[in-house]
Amino acid sequence: MINLKINTDLTRKILIGFIKSEITRVGFSRAVINISGGIDSALSCVLAAEALGPENVLALKLPYSTSSPESLEHAQMVIYQFNIKSETVDITDMVDPVLHQDLKMSKVRKGNVMARSRMIILYDRSEAFGALAVGTSNKTEILLGYSTLWGDSAAAINPIGDLYKTQVRQLARAMGIPNEIIDKPPSADLWSGQTDEDELGFTYEQADKLLYLLVDQRYSPEECLEAGFDKNFIHKVITRIRKTQFKRMLPPIAKLSNRTVGYDFLYLRDWGS
Amino acid sequence: MIDGKIQIAMKLTLAIAQINTVLGDVEANLDMHLGLIAEAKKGDAELIIFPELSLTGYVLQDLVPTVAQQPTDDDPVFKQLLKASRDMxxxxxxxxxxxxxxxxxxxxxxxxxxxxxVHHKVYLPTYGLFDEGRFFAWGDHIRAFDTRFGRIGLLICEDFWHASPPYLQWLDGADIFLFTSASPGRGLNEHEKLDTARWVERVNQTYASIFTNFVVHANRVGYEDGLNFWGGSTVYDPNGELLAKGPYHEAALTFATLDLNQLHRTRARLPLLRDERTHLVQSELNRILSK
Structure with missing residues (x-):
């Protein structure tokens, strides 16, 4: 049975505790987050604000010249409603010189430049604000590899990375994030009219159900077929997961010595704290 | 002592120290232990139970050799704990x-x-998120032991996910089970508790019921990287009734007073221990294992 319902009170408690613990134990008390106007970053922001106090969260609005004005308005709604600190940095002046180097640059390349420019601002402000960068990638995106490596995937901690998109929606609703943000089509807003679901070729709701069977319930592809999923869809999703494994790990180090980082030098990040 | 026998108390007030630990910092954790022992003493506790790896933290990996102790009087950490144990x-x-x-x-x-x-964990989970078998040696004894409160069975986390260690300790005379855990929470769904919490509580209540024993479970709280430890420590009586419970996900010192005469009353009603056919178990085990 596929049941992606979550107890939002319990989820909220665990995630708020996680943010608080993982930021304060390493000597910080603040968080910085890129807020796009979408549901994922809104949720990360609101969780961080509840964990650390809104005065300790800096939400960065980082529009590019083609970004939808609606995205900025939605980001502002969250900032206003939850009384979170914010700063706006237009990344057009950072991005355009790179884009102008190759007038034939593909949409994907342009999108990557924007995502990585936002990462630069995020980490710069994390130093300036004395904060850790909180990530905004959900489990669906992470498994499908739908992100820019070292771009929107870059963060110090990620509170929502084990929640599927449909679960993010449940928690966002429970935390009072405006319905306009929850109900609009998800978009990376890297070009006008872009939506995640058009680009992926399937809806998050379909993907979440299949991923739940494949990943959480350890179903084989044949069992997913029996459960009623389309053969091509199953193949597409499994291929995406396999081909994007590199995005879910640090670069492998060529082992030479007896003790090598990543293989047999094993400590948690929380070592000593 | 009366006539060379240990005089068993009729009541036991215990405290479960549902703590968070500092990963790999034995000194900081020892200080926390000593503070909580003092606090438990104020609440008239005669026994305090700390969770699994309470002096070190749980996901130790390559820290294991740097945090190890010998439980002897000349060990600097145990020296202080042994001193504290004179009162409790x-x-x-x-x-x-x-x-x-x-x-x-x-x-x-x-x-x-x-x-x-001293109990050495006999089941080291090495699957899913667990990697204990990589870093630790497997214990090879499952024994009950005598205390001033009666005979006790002490087990660590995965030990009681298997039915045989509690069963063996029960046959070895344990009337009180003390179970310790560092249980990472997992299995989020629409229930108000994580799957792990539901499973562990169900199992501990079942052990209390089928062995007509007291079952005390001390679990830790806090986070280690992305892992959360869910707390929810419990005490069940020999009828399987919940006597005390710690909060979920929050540090606490939870007190419970065990009326040890409940063993008498429950077993007079329900003589499962008396009727246990251990020789039948042995002969069937021999048959199964000789296949």
Whole structure:
């Protein structure tokens, strides 16, 4: 049975505790987050604000010249409603010189430049604000590899990375994030009219159900077929997961010595704290 | 002592120290232990139970050899714990390094300045998120032991996910089970508790019911990287009734008073221990194992 319902009170408690613990134990008390106007970053922001106090969260609005004005308005709604600190940095002046180097640059390349420019601002402000960068990638995106490596995937901690998109929606609703943000089509807003679901070729709701069977319930592809999923869809999703494994790990180090980082030098990040 | 026998108390007030730990910092954790022992004393506790690996933290990996102790009077950490045990019995979780430098996940019962018992974890989960078998040696004893409160069975986390260790300790005379855990929470769904919490509580209540024993479970709280430890420590009586419970996900010192005469009353009504056919178990086990 596929049941992606979550107890939002319990989820909220665990995630708020996680943010608080993982930021304060390493000597910080603040968080910085890129807020796009979408549901994922809104949720990360609101969780961080509840964990650390809104005065300790800096939400960065980082529009590019083609970004939808609606995205900025939605980001502002969250900032206003939850009384979170914010700063706006237009990344057009950072991005355009790179884009102008190759007038034939593909949409994907342009999108990557924007995502990585936002990462630069995020980490710069994390130093300036004395904060850790909180990530905004959900489990669906992470498994499908739908992100820019070292771009929107870059963060110090990620509170929502084990929640599927449909679960993010449940928690966002429970935390009072405006319905306009929850109900609009998800978009990376890297070009006008872009939506995640058009680009992926399937809806998050379909993907979440299949991923739940494949990943959480350890179903084989044949069992997913029996459960009623389309053969091509199953193949597409499994291929995406396999081909994007590199995005879910640090670069492998060529082992030479007896003790090598990543293989047999094993400590948690929380070592000593 | 009366006529050379241990005089058993009729009541036992215990405290479960549902703590968070500092990963790999034994000194900081020892201080926390000593503080909580003092607090438990104020609440008239006669026994305090700390969770699995309470002196070290849980996901130790390559820290294991650097945090190990010997549970003896000349060990600087145990010296202080043994001193504290003159006033109150203690169960503490630690890494033991034996004389041949094998490392065990261990729990010690200290009383009257002495080490009464040390249990080495016999089931090391090495699957899913767990990797204990990579870093630790497997314990090879499952024993009950005598205390001033009666005979006790002490087990660590995965040990009681298997039915045989509690069963063996029950046959070895344990009327009180002390179970310690560092249980990472997992299995989020629409229920108000994580799957792990539901499973562990169901199992502990079942052990209390089918063995007509007291079952005390001390679980830790806090986070280690992305892992959350869910707390929810419990005490069940020999009828399987919940006597006390710690909060979920929050540090707490939870007190419970066990009326040890409940063993008498429950077993007069329900003589499961009397009727247990151990020779039948033995002969069937022999048959099964000789296949």
């Amino acid at each position: 019995d203690l169960v503490v979780g630690f890494v033991e390094e034996d004389s041949r430098h094998r490392f065990y996940i261990a729990a010690a019962y200290l009383s009257g300045g002495k080490v009464m018992h």
